[in-house]
Amino acid sequence: MAGIGQGAAEADFRVLGDIAVQVGDRPVAVGYSRLRCVLAVLLIEANRAVSADQLIDRVWGDQRLPAHPRNAVHYSMSMLRNALADVPGVAISRQATGYQITLDSQFVDVHRFQDLVEQARGVDDVHALTMYEQAFELWRGEPCAGVDTPWFSTFRASLVERHHAARLDYNDLLLRCGRHTQLVTGLRSQVGQHPLDERLAGQYMLALYRSGRQAEALAHHQYIRGQLIEQLGTDPSPPLQELHQRILAADPALATPAGRSEAKRQQPPVPRQLPAPPRLFAGRAEELAQLTALLAGQSGTAVMLSVIRGSGGIGKTWLALRWAHEHLDRFPDGQIYLNLRGFDPTGSPMDPETAIRTILAGLGADPGAVPADLAAQTGLYRSLADGKRLLIVLDNAADADQVTPLLPGSPACTVLVTSRHRLNGLVASHGATAVDLDVLADTAAKDLLARHLGQSRLAEEPDAVSDLVRHCGGLPLALGIVAARVTGQPGFPLAALADELRDRTCRLNAFDAGDLTTNLRAVLSWSCHSLSKAARTVFRLLGLVPGPDISLSGVTCLIDLPADQARVVIRELVDAHLVQQHAPDRYRMHDLIRLYAADSGHPAKSARAALRRLADHYLHTAVAAEQLLDPPPRPQIQLSRAAAGSMPVGLSDQTQALAWFDAEHANLMAIQRLALDQGWHTQVWQLSWTLDVYHYRRGYLTDALVVWQAALTAAERVNDSVTQTLAHRRIGYACARVGRHDEALDHLQRALALTELAGDRSGQAHNHYILARAWEQQGDYQLALHHADHALSLYQSLDQPARAARVLGAAAGYHARLGQYEPAYFHAEAAFVLFRQHNDRDGEGSALTTLGQVAHSTGRHAEALEHYRQALAVFRDLGNTYYEAETLGHLGATYEAVGQLSRARATWHQALRLYRVLRHTTDAGHIQRNLRRLDAVTPENSRA
Template structure:
């Protein structure tokens, strides 16, 4: 049984080349702490320090024992690795050679001791190939940082020793590109500078070698106040004088052939879906090309883990026969951890090697190398796959110059400049749909495994959010434990606090957290901070204006940063000016926000966001209902910029777009105990909720709003909360509950002398008593409301009492009284420009006309009311008016018109979840269709 442990990158374990599940991040950290000192006791205190550093939990030793127990169980399958206890601590017993860190040191020792240059080069290459990224990845304690630094220093020494070996064996032509990249990382390394100078000199680039000396000489003086070392000064003098001692050793180039390059990595075995994208890629090839046309270039973009490389390789293998002259492939490592992106010069050099160019025939100048590459592929039918590109500038030097070739690029960034400059086609990947995601999971696990726990399988799919990487990780973990039920894995995923831990198969490229980190670390600090703040937003998405207030940024600056995040596929502009984030990216970004942003910063941002919604919603409500009595708001907090709304139509559109976010902001305000914002948001949404028939949502807001008002001890707000709760309960048919709240509100209003509230409450009680069949009390309440409104000298409110009385009289069959009251109310509403009251009254007049046999007049009145209700966004009353309109159309023997009206009413009732009304209209439609 082959066992392998990896520390030179993410912490991983393998048995017979299959990943071993070694648990969550802290447990893997403990394993790394033991692997660093195999076969030697490590005390419990040392382990705690290595795993947690200065942030050890209160019961660290107990947690440590739990992790040790789990690791023993996980390692038991190896049959050769065990954790024991000795006097000095815990001991991990194993062959050090199966740990990549120790194997790395063994290979280096062998390379440095052998006298065979070829064997030494092979050993150095084997040792350096063990590195997969930053060692001890994801650990951040003083011990891990020290261990990481030690390992990276040894790697640097190994690279320098390997370079010396290449120079001694006349392979200087292989070095400049790689040495330039290393020099960019370590500009003050004098040994590295000397190697680069010698390699450049031997490649005929004496001027470049001398420039490199002057560069490091200047840097040493400015940053360290020192001169170059004597060996580097001697080398500089030798280059100046063209010392024969610097000449390369004589070598005989080996004969080479010119093979057809077939560089594509193996295709993904379980590729699923993406039919539309595959057709788009093929269509780019099939378009007829006139002489001189540009080559087909397709750029696949999407977030990390979305399946860009899988799609590219699947398609490339499907179409391989169309490229008989070969396929070139390079991983440009635009987002690879712990490494710099591959430079175009290095990539071109790799292509020249693949095309069979002997090293001695490769020119030293990078531009000449690129020209040679384009010459070699000119006229050939070749596919060039540029995987994991960081930017357009990294890609453009690698494009062939001939339209006979095709280029396929993948990147986490939208390479939009390629569209402008080279006519590239962007193919942006979204998550898999439910069916495709289920098919992918089923191909991994088998239909029978999913069928045994269908509800659990649904949870797995929901938590993975259609991200192919997440689905693959879940499948890998499940496959590694065939005896465990799916529910065990689902529990980890459903819990938001452990979801990212559950989506970690122990390898860097099989960890959602690690893959997202590569995109995150490529961001500028301000963009990363904005992403962290966006992850805290409670709603399903966010507008540009809201994001600007969240981050306390000018609108233009916020827009630029959101475009940057959208380009990096970390957020998605799914509607114009609105941005959303995948749930898993949100979870990762939230972790980063809690790590990098102080709590005060996070709270202040959310406070600005809630203020944005409160103030914009309030302004929108004032546009919708100008005769409603206002409330007093404090000025917005610093950095909050409420969105200006131009008119009533703009306000209605804003409420529609932001409704889910407003409800989420209300929950956030309640969670934070921002009680004033809690009731003010409920108040500002009241008109919209009434007009749109969102009774249940309004009820929920005011139930919380009442609690907030009681915490504040504000009687005026408590009156409003009880009043609105009563009205909403009445609209939902719960008249006893409505009566309870309204009577409570009336008692408080009378106690505080709030005449306006008294009048409104009497109006509401009139509706409740009428619904309960208490005609006399209903009339008394309306009379009292009218009296109070007259004392307040508010004609619109007085008209409200008139039109309500008119409706009550109309339903009672007292049409003459009803007609007089409604016509008086209509004149007041029109005089004071109150369209909602006008629409209500027109609908009542339509009802009166219908029931007095004036059907044509009723049609006209109902239609006027419907148009007004529709313009106000008052879908609740629009539905009622359409229902009544249908009855009038039936009376006029116009069944087709009635059918259309009732179908529209039915659709609105269903959208508002008014089930009783919907059933009634369905019965009316059925009767209409019955002969």
């Protein structure tokens, strides 16, 4: 244990016995017993935060609590800080999650004990003896003596078990070193304390036999046999019975310790257990390089441990074997390979005892000298591997507990583990490096198919190849199955198989090459078998989710569980690589895994209820987000109460609302299609309404058209004339914006006729306004002005000033386009005032843009620049990408007019980038023509 600073006395914190603190030879007075209990909890959790609730539970347990428990904990921390103020290198601090004592864990006897025992299991016998003896000297009595709360009692029992396990390992070590005579007395005491421990009984019998006391050894076997039958109703285990028979037969091999006889045996052959490398392999260059870099950077102080993880069929074993065979020269002492059968249809996972015996056999251990106990076997394995440059490939691991006993102690060794689970325990506790496998990119997927089928075969049907790659989703197993089916039928056209895969309802059936390992359903089922019941239920429900991904809040509504419970279940699916967490609290599934999940079956009634909860979650959140983006006086829709278990996301401002729409846009589009299929017609048009403002701010005009077409279909199915009118109007506007002028006029005329039939003057005003915008898109500003005047007159007669403002703003633009600058300025000014009064910031930005156009056209360029800059600030603040790009276009033109050509160029480049993001090719083309014209008249050396 290292000292703290030059000449400083070492601190010694004790819980293995009475709870105490000592610095050098000086005891430190900690205080009353409860305070020592608080200190003990902090020491046991050294360098980790312990919450106040945990401290209360552990220290007081079921005893009477103080009046204010948290205050008592806080007071205890102050007392401890004072008591330990003179102890160097120790600090007690308040963390976000609780209280923490920070110190070198080697100053705490319980941590020093555990470290010594762990180290002893990985070194040679001579050093191990010293380490075990140092560890046992730390025990000064019952751990945390005199403390009897439930938590301390449980901790004490666990620690006593670990002490006993270490004693058993120490006994095996003494036997291996030939020190059986001195061991007999100590073993007699131990068997008295643990009369049913068969490993201990075997050690005692062996020590007696080697000490020339065969009769006593046989008598002890009879004693423990009688105890086992009487108390447990069972005979001794096979290893103990085998030892009994060997003692009866006076087996000569028992007379000599295993360690001494080992030296006389012939050196075992070097293990070469790796299966053949994969013949057909593509991609994975980055992962191979990562593993090689880890090998190159091996420190020499720790085992290089890498965990290759990913879903079933992703190619984990192939990657491990490919890398292993490329680096055989780095492991001259051999390669061990073990299939742990963590996900195997033919049986249960291999137990650690079987696994380690298999490894010991590969390392040449004498089967007769292998101890019966797992911990002892692990010690022998680590002794045999010590100093050897071995590669150990542990394939198809079920969990970290299956792997941990199989890890060598020597830093000369390298271990590769593959698993469908994440094995975070190995990463956290053993410093493993995770190598996560994702699907193959399209180029690598085509390369893999080419290696199977030949490049010429793929060249014959390039379109079919692209379809096959897309439907396989980059999953190597799926690609291999497709290749196997094509190879099995030489005349089979690739296009026919691509057509078979195109049908989602039977796509999984196509991924079957004739046996369990090449049947995608079977391979995925092995992953599901290891899931808890709750996780399997959630997995099936996630297969029904229509969008590309889902948030944690969406999952909680889908499965009707609180967020903390939902997080636990979804983490199980992530750990099993059936679900990917691609962003914080956002999850998605591979397309083929999603198909399997949906095909796994879920009761129709509960599935429909789950999807309704999810749909209501999206709808109610979208309404709240839309109201933040465009608050009243925009009309608000009235929602029905959300389904039980469905909760909206809490959004507080426009920034959060816009970010939520950005994240969930594709899901909202998908949930609307689902609502239409399910016959939830009201939700269909309500989703269209809530997306309207977002679509036009982001410039998603085609999506706006799609959602309103769905709304019209829903309205027609239930003969809802009001919603039909609204849908025709919004479809007409969307068609006009995307250049489908004839369709726009057709829908708008239908909407106008419906409003006239119903005597709906407000609806008529809306339709005239949209007709004006449609003719604006067509470039007929005179006809646009005609409809705008109709709309303005109606809105004014209905006393709807906020809507009148929109028409005034539009009319201002039409006057400006017609060269009528005075009425244009008048209308824009009036609109701006009304927009301000009604807090319509989109309208403000549009009015400012029009004022900028008028100023530019009448030669008042400084005024135009100011208006455009103000409008730009408004649109950027609102996240209105389309109008931001449009305003940048106008601003660039004004910069050009005043001779600021470098600013004009930079501004137009900004506009071009936005139009390209929005995929507005017409507008982008206009900006590009401006830039080419500017480049043609600007000397190259003056361009900035």
